[in-house]
Amino acid sequence: MSSRLTAMDIENQEFGRKLRGYDPQEVNLFLKSVAENVERITLENGEMLEELGRLRDQMEQLRAHEKTLQETLVSAQRMTEEMKDRAGRAGELVVQEARHRADRMHAEAQSTLMRLEADIGRARLDRETFERQLRSVIEQHLTLLDMRRDARAKLDNLRVLPNRVGSEAG
Numbered sequence: 272m273s274s275r276l277t278a279m280d281i282e283n284q285e286f287g288r289k290l291r292g293y294d295p296q297e298v299n300l301f302l303k304s305v306a307e308n309v310e311r312i313t314l315e316n317g318e319m320l321e322e323l324g325r326l327r328d329q330m331e332q333l334r335a336h337e338k339t340l341q342e343t344l345v346s347a348q349r350m351t352e353e354m355k356d357r358a359g360r361a362g363e364l365v366v367q368e369a370r371h372r373a374d375r376m377h378a379e380a381q382s383t384l385m386r387l388e389a390d391i392g393r394a395r396l397d398r399e400t401f402e403r404q405l406r407s408v409i410e411q412h413l414t415l416l417d418m419r420r421d422a423r424a425k426l427d428n429l430r431v432l433p434n435r436v437g438s439e440a441g
Contacts, residue, residue: 278310 281302288295 276309278306278313281309282306 284302286292286298
């Protein structure tokens with residue numbers, strides 16, 4: 272006899288007869304009842320095995336889906352990190368470029384300031400030179416005016432003198 276009993280095995284089971292043994296009709300009814308229960312349990316077991324198979328398939332699909340989601344998440348995280356890195360590098364480049372531009376502008380401003388200071392220095396020298404020359408011209412003119420005034424005064428005195436000289440002589 273096999274280790275697994277089927278409903279058919281139970282139903283077809285026959286026992287030897289002895290005097291004063293069990294009532295064959297009761298035994299047969301009991302065996303039939305047991306056979307029906309075993310068949311019902313066997314059917315339920317088959318249904319449960321099918322359900323277990325479906326659940327295992329579904330679980331495998333869910334595991335595959337979970338694996339895909341995990342891979343997608345890891346990929347998204349990696350892409351996010353790469354984007355952050357790229358953005359950080361781009362930001363650093365912008366800052367460096369801005370610093371270089373600021374340095375150039377500062378250098379140009381310094382150069383312009385130096386040129387302006389040199390121009391202002393030359394303009395001051397030119398003004399001072401002009402003022403000295405103007406003062407010199409004015410002083411020359413004043414000297415000429417003084418000389419002319421003195422010359423006119425001498426002339427005025429000379430004209431008066433000949434009238435005196437002539438009156439004394441005569």
